[in-house]
Amino acid sequence: MSSLALTLLYLLAAVLGVVTCRSLKLPPMLGYLAAGVLIGPHALALAQNSEGVRHLGEFGVVFLMFAIGLEFSLPKLRAMRKQVFGLGLMQVVLTMAVVSGLALVLSRWAGGVWDMGWQTAL
Structure with a gap:
Protein backbone atom coordinates (compact mmCIF):
# COMPACT_ATOMS: atom_id res chain seq x y z
CA MET A 1 0.00 0.00 0.00
CA SER A 2 1.44 3.39 -0.98
CA SER A 3 2.01 6.16 1.54
CA LEU A 4 -0.80 8.24 0.04
CA ALA A 5 -3.28 5.37 0.25
CA LEU A 6 -2.19 4.64 3.82
CA THR A 7 -2.62 8.28 4.80
CA LEU A 8 -6.07 8.46 3.23
CA LEU A 9 -7.07 5.20 4.94
CA TYR A 10 -6.08 6.55 8.35
CA LEU A 11 -7.79 9.89 7.71
CA LEU A 12 -11.02 8.19 6.66
CA ALA A 13 -10.90 5.87 9.67
CA ALA A 14 -10.18 8.80 12.01
CA VAL A 15 -13.15 10.77 10.66
CA LEU A 16 -15.47 7.78 10.97
CA GLY A 17 -14.17 7.05 14.47
CA VAL A 18 -14.72 10.62 15.62
CA VAL A 19 -18.22 10.76 14.12
CA THR A 20 -19.09 7.49 15.85
CA CYS A 21 -17.72 8.66 19.20
CA ARG A 22 -19.46 12.02 18.91
CA SER A 23 -22.78 10.30 18.27
CA LEU A 24 -22.21 8.18 21.40
CA LYS A 25 -21.19 11.33 23.36
CA LEU A 26 -17.64 10.03 23.90
CA PRO A 27 -14.39 12.01 23.50
CA PRO A 28 -12.97 12.10 19.95
CA MET A 29 -9.63 10.75 21.21
CA LEU A 30 -11.31 7.36 21.72
CA GLY A 31 -12.33 7.40 18.07
CA TYR A 32 -8.74 8.00 17.00
CA LEU A 33 -7.48 5.20 19.24
CA ALA A 34 -10.16 2.76 18.11
CA ALA A 35 -9.45 3.53 14.44
CA GLY A 36 -5.73 2.98 14.94
CA VAL A 37 -6.25 -0.30 16.75
CA LEU A 38 -8.70 -1.63 14.15
CA ILE A 39 -6.60 -0.69 11.13
CA GLY A 40 -3.26 -1.66 12.67
CA PRO A 41 -1.32 -4.84 11.96
CA HIS A 42 -2.80 -6.82 14.87
CA ALA A 43 -6.54 -6.47 14.13
CA LEU A 44 -7.83 -6.07 10.56
CA ALA A 45 -4.26 -5.66 9.22
CA LEU A 46 -5.28 -3.10 6.60
CA ALA A 47 -2.06 -1.14 7.12
CA GLN A 48 0.90 -3.50 6.93
CA ASN A 49 3.52 -0.96 5.82
CA SER A 50 5.16 -0.51 9.21
CA GLU A 51 7.59 2.18 8.03
CA GLY A 52 4.73 4.31 6.68
CA VAL A 53 2.72 3.76 9.85
CA ARG A 54 5.73 4.81 11.93
CA HIS A 55 6.00 8.10 10.02
CA LEU A 56 2.27 8.75 10.41
CA GLY A 57 2.59 7.99 14.13
CA GLU A 58 5.38 10.56 14.47
CA PHE A 59 3.20 13.18 12.80
CA GLY A 60 0.33 12.20 15.08
CA VAL A 61 2.48 12.77 18.18
CA VAL A 62 3.55 16.17 16.88
CA PHE A 63 -0.06 17.18 16.21
CA LEU A 64 -1.13 15.90 19.65
CA MET A 65 1.57 17.97 21.33
CA PHE A 66 0.46 21.00 19.28
CA ALA A 67 -3.17 20.52 20.34
CA ILE A 68 -2.15 20.20 24.00
CA GLY A 69 -0.06 23.34 23.65
CA LEU A 70 -3.05 25.26 22.30
CA GLU A 71 -5.09 24.39 25.38
CA PHE A 72 -2.28 24.93 27.91
CA SER A 73 -2.81 27.95 30.13
Whole structure:
Protein backbone atom coordinates (compact mmCIF):
# COMPACT_ATOMS: atom_id res chain seq x y z
CA MET A 1 0.00 0.00 0.00
CA SER A 2 1.44 3.39 -0.98
CA SER A 3 2.01 6.16 1.54
CA LEU A 4 -0.80 8.24 0.04
CA ALA A 5 -3.28 5.37 0.25
CA LEU A 6 -2.19 4.64 3.82
CA THR A 7 -2.62 8.28 4.80
CA LEU A 8 -6.07 8.46 3.23
CA LEU A 9 -7.07 5.20 4.94
CA TYR A 10 -6.08 6.55 8.35
CA LEU A 11 -7.79 9.89 7.71
CA LEU A 12 -11.02 8.19 6.66
CA ALA A 13 -10.90 5.87 9.67
CA ALA A 14 -10.18 8.80 12.01
CA VAL A 15 -13.15 10.77 10.66
CA LEU A 16 -15.47 7.78 10.97
CA GLY A 17 -14.17 7.05 14.47
CA VAL A 18 -14.72 10.62 15.62
CA VAL A 19 -18.22 10.76 14.12
CA THR A 20 -19.09 7.49 15.85
CA CYS A 21 -17.72 8.66 19.20
CA ARG A 22 -19.46 12.02 18.91
CA SER A 23 -22.78 10.30 18.27
CA LEU A 24 -22.21 8.18 21.40
CA LYS A 25 -21.19 11.33 23.36
CA LEU A 26 -17.64 10.03 23.90
CA PRO A 27 -14.39 12.01 23.50
CA PRO A 28 -12.97 12.10 19.95
CA MET A 29 -9.63 10.75 21.21
CA LEU A 30 -11.31 7.36 21.72
CA GLY A 31 -12.33 7.40 18.07
CA TYR A 32 -8.74 8.00 17.00
CA LEU A 33 -7.48 5.20 19.24
CA ALA A 34 -10.16 2.76 18.11
CA ALA A 35 -9.45 3.53 14.44
CA GLY A 36 -5.73 2.98 14.94
CA VAL A 37 -6.25 -0.30 16.75
CA LEU A 38 -8.70 -1.63 14.15
CA ILE A 39 -6.60 -0.69 11.13
CA GLY A 40 -3.26 -1.66 12.67
CA PRO A 41 -1.32 -4.84 11.96
CA HIS A 42 -2.80 -6.82 14.87
CA ALA A 43 -6.54 -6.47 14.13
CA LEU A 44 -7.83 -6.07 10.56
CA ALA A 45 -4.26 -5.66 9.22
CA LEU A 46 -5.28 -3.10 6.60
CA ALA A 47 -2.06 -1.14 7.12
CA GLN A 48 0.90 -3.50 6.93
CA ASN A 49 3.52 -0.96 5.82
CA SER A 50 5.16 -0.51 9.21
CA GLU A 51 7.59 2.18 8.03
CA GLY A 52 4.73 4.31 6.68
CA VAL A 53 2.72 3.76 9.85
CA ARG A 54 5.73 4.81 11.93
CA HIS A 55 6.00 8.10 10.02
CA LEU A 56 2.27 8.75 10.41
CA GLY A 57 2.59 7.99 14.13
CA GLU A 58 5.38 10.56 14.47
CA PHE A 59 3.20 13.18 12.80
CA GLY A 60 0.33 12.20 15.08
CA VAL A 61 2.48 12.77 18.18
CA VAL A 62 3.55 16.17 16.88
CA PHE A 63 -0.06 17.18 16.21
CA LEU A 64 -1.13 15.90 19.65
CA MET A 65 1.57 17.97 21.33
CA PHE A 66 0.46 21.00 19.28
CA ALA A 67 -3.17 20.52 20.34
CA ILE A 68 -2.15 20.20 24.00
CA GLY A 69 -0.06 23.34 23.65
CA LEU A 70 -3.05 25.26 22.30
CA GLU A 71 -5.09 24.39 25.38
CA PHE A 72 -2.28 24.93 27.91
CA SER A 73 -2.81 27.95 30.13
CA LEU A 74 -0.10 29.04 32.54
CA PRO A 75 -2.42 31.18 34.71
CA LYS A 76 -4.83 28.26 35.02
CA LEU A 77 -1.95 25.97 36.02
CA ARG A 78 -0.81 28.46 38.65
CA ALA A 79 -4.33 28.68 40.07
CA MET A 80 -4.56 24.89 40.31
CA ARG A 81 -0.97 24.24 41.46
CA LYS A 82 -2.01 22.59 44.74
CA GLN A 83 -4.30 20.14 42.95
CA VAL A 84 -1.96 19.48 40.04
CA PHE A 85 1.31 19.16 41.93
CA GLY A 86 0.03 18.07 45.35
CA LEU A 87 -2.67 15.59 44.40
CA GLY A 88 -0.88 14.56 41.20
CA LEU A 89 2.32 13.77 43.07
CA MET A 90 0.34 11.91 45.74
CA GLN A 91 -1.42 9.84 43.06
CA VAL A 92 1.88 8.88 41.42
CA VAL A 93 3.54 7.94 44.74
CA LEU A 94 0.49 6.00 45.95
CA THR A 95 0.20 4.12 42.65
CA MET A 96 3.90 3.23 42.75
CA ALA A 97 3.56 1.94 46.32
CA VAL A 98 0.46 -0.16 45.57
CA VAL A 99 1.86 -1.67 42.35
CA SER A 100 5.23 -2.36 44.00
CA GLY A 101 3.49 -4.04 46.92
CA LEU A 102 1.36 -6.16 44.60
CA ALA A 103 4.43 -7.16 42.59
CA LEU A 104 6.25 -8.21 45.77
CA VAL A 105 3.25 -10.22 46.98
CA LEU A 106 3.02 -11.89 43.56
CA SER A 107 6.75 -12.58 43.70
CA ARG A 108 6.41 -14.32 47.07
CA TRP A 109 3.31 -16.23 45.98
CA ALA A 110 4.59 -17.37 42.56
CA GLY A 111 8.04 -18.29 43.82
CA GLY A 112 10.70 -19.01 41.23
CA VAL A 113 8.51 -18.14 38.26
CA TRP A 114 8.20 -14.51 39.28
CA ASP A 115 11.25 -13.87 41.45
CA MET A 116 12.14 -10.20 42.01
CA GLY A 117 13.52 -7.90 44.66
CA TRP A 118 12.02 -4.66 45.86
CA GLN A 119 14.16 -2.65 43.40
CA THR A 120 12.68 -4.48 40.44
CA ALA A 121 9.16 -4.21 41.83
CA LEU A 122 9.60 -0.47 42.31
